[in-house]
Amino acid sequence: MKLETLRLTAEEGMGLLERGEVSAAELHGAYLEAISERDDELHAYLRTVDEADGPSIPIAFKDLISTRGVETTAGSKILAGYVPVYDATVATRCRETGLTLLGKTNMDEFAMGSSTENSAYGPTRNPWDPDRVPGGSSGGSAAAVAAGLAPWALGSDTGGSVKQPASLCGIVGLRPTYGSVSRYGIVAFASSLDQIGPMAKTVRDCALLYRIVAGRDPCDSTTVELPQPVEIPEREDLKGLRVGVPRELNDVEGIEPGVKEQVDRTIERCRELGAEVGETSLPRSVDYGLACYYLIAPSEASSNLARYDGVRYGLRVTGDDGVRAMYDRTRDAGFGDEPKRRIMLGTYALSAGYYEAYYGQAQKVRTVIAQEHAAAFESFDVLVSPTSPTVAFGLGEKTASPLAMYLSDVLTIPSNMAGLPGLSIPCGLSDGLPVGFQLIGPQFSENTLFQVGHALEHAIEFDFVPGRLA
């Protein structure tokens, strides 16, 4: 029996296993077969694992998740051939639940990007249209799930890198509350923003995966216990819920009309499902969010990427002279343009004389953003907006201008700066391409996000199998 992986959800897969209708090895094999069929074109994976090493369903990991014994590159040449001697905590938790590693997925180098075109190993293509990007930086994970090359996957989100590719690929992606999922073993980009997020075909799958990985890790001082257990959503209505529509998030310049149409329709559905819907405002969060992010994230990154110096692992380029020349050449050869830009930007923002004006000021803007969101949540349970201003754009379309690429994150960044969780669900198509609907909640409100997302998903009935692959 050829197992069709395009439509299979993680929950269904686990059901098949439980009922003995399929073995873990067969399931793993089915995905490997799908990969051999479709991944030459899509390039969602950087490498796959041949043998199922657990009794449960497979999972794909973005290639910045350290996997012991399996090469981990973070999409960069500077880590080509690097094989971790330890597992990330999220990898351990998946393994202990019985999940088996399918492979490591492609990504923008060091998670810096919104299209996966910054991967040192070539871009990933969008399963809905291979001439378009899957989004980024977790583009490989998103494409893998959308194309039936993995039942579910883990990605990482710093400025929107789970939510945005989920939106562009028509799947569900959660960026959790900062501190709810361990970063131990995750190749660091921006320490105060990075979070590992589940990516799947359904909201329930997302919740199931979140439940597996979330919770305090003694190896990561910035994690905390979840205040309540994760609930797998059941309800299909939204009675009693208050949905807020921040005008600034929904009116940003550059939102495509097709995107706006689907999002507005979805907001209408909220009303139909019984929610109270009202307008609200985040006066400065959207206006200043990008600038705030593009100061703080590169600053932290410039420091986090200093360890890539050719001394203990990874690429080394030597000459006849001393260690400083080795650093300079190794880092010039090993880093692509985007990491170099961000490292220099961050170094500048932290340097003597500029710290207060740039990094210091950005941390204050961050406080303002958190306060504005908290104020909005006094009247609403969730805030909604498009996830991305556009549907999937063409490969090469935005690569000439870094700033143009940065704008892809304008809607996902503000809530990230406040450490808040965000769920993206597909809400419709525009010109045949998926549109993502973003749900933002207060800290540790994932259960509410799942509840709203699940109810909407049930009402919208979005077909997550890309038309051209069906």
Next chain:
Amino acid sequence: MAITKEEVLHVAKLARLELSDDEIDRFTDQLSAILESVDKVSELDLADVEPTAHPLDVVNVWADDEPRPSLPVDEALANAPEREAGFFKVPPA
């Protein structure tokens, strides 16, 4: 120019990046544009605002002084680009 070529060179040196002439020119242009954009934060008067120390309100996360096993030496050196006996080897400092 929000950032000059000299400043780019200085920053590249601090960050230990050996840039080609072409890279220096290209990055000077791009970083200038980006800096002009992020400079937006200076528009706000935030004298009375506290910087965000941490996204979460958590303090005092410590671990007991109890040893855990270290890596076997071979694993510690497993990814070393160059080694000599039990040491990591690098060009002279």
Next chain:
Amino acid sequence: MSWEPIIGLEIHIHLKTRTKMFCRCEVAYFEPENSRTCPVCLAHPGSLPVPNAKAIEWTIKLGLALDCEIAERAIFHRKNYFYPDNPKGYQISQYDEPLCRGGRLVMPGPEGDAEIGIVRAHLEEDAAKNVHVGGAEGRIGGATATLVDFNRAGAPLVEIVTQPDLRSADQARRFLQLLRQTIVELGISDAEMEKGSLRVDVNVSVRPEGSDELRTRTEMKNLNSFAFAARAIAREVERQIAVYEAGGEVEQETLHFDPGAESAPPLRSKEEAQDYRYFPEPDLVPVEPPRELVERVRAELRESPATRIRRIAAELDYDLSEELVTSGRDRLYERVPGDRRGVANVLMNQFAAAGVDPEAVDPEELGKLIEARSRIPRDKFTEALAASGDSGFAAEPYLGDGLVADTGELEPIVEKILDANPGQVEAYRGGKEGLLGFFVGQVMKETQGKADPQVVNELLRQKLS
């Protein structure tokens, strides 16, 4: 023109916790290279720091012992720079919100107390160890490679910074001894310069006496003993005075001493001010020491060395008192009965040389031994001291028969007898060896039979030959 040295110190001590500051690798002492490492202290991608609770507690303890204010809120900062011994490319340290601030170390003295201000004490992690290899003989800095051992990387350090309140090389030396004793008594560090668990950098400048200006200072690094530091400070003070008196200006410089070759002149460098781009460590949350913890640690503090110096100085003098306390022998001193100065002198000299642990000694027995010291042959006294730390030690067997055996006491008497009997001396030297008995008899008469005949014999033979 009279000049005044202005000296400030930066001291790093290695805390003797079992594990490192930000990971739970055991701190290594003489282990094979890179055998005490993990993804955290090797700075593998994705690794994260977790602070050592004991290191925090001990830093608070040190801060309290130095009369510091313990911060209500302290954070860690990243200090960014590239070097092979710095695996993350940054060191986790503390910057403008350290754990301890604004304390002092009081140095009691005959003219009153000298208060040396402590600006701050903060926690940080140690670097790895670089070994420079290769290079032709005689070429300075001609290494062909650097070998790196990360066993030490991440070990907990406390950095203590003083105000520039020290006014002489000798005072600096005494300050270091007192500080070291304070630290050792807290049980948090062995603080031994020779073993690397205590490192000192010195800042030196001079100014005309009476003025309150602060002139350019020189930094001195890699000093490997308190005595050497004192000598180096004194030399640098002299040099700076000479420069000013010749009409020149002292330039800002760093002197790097060679710990292996004390006599070699230091390398001078004008280090460019490094831009460390400090920012708060995002992988760590703030430290807000709970009041109960601070008070519990405060209650555990014992009497400070300074207080004890003052008390003992009342019966001795400040120098001897300070030596007793800073050498860790004052507690024994206070418990040994007998003449104060006699006990103090023996403790600081012969007892010190014997290398016995003061904690192991029975003070009563040692007291008896010291009281009888003039009546015990020198070598027997030394033997007794060496055994004084053994369990069940008793002075009795060493006390001998009460005869005076101290050559220091007997020698003048022997010489007196020989001077008074020149004829017999000549006769003895001419061959009449039987006369030895005569001399012995004379000495015995002079000492009323108290002299030890064996010792007298020995002395006579020496002087008559």
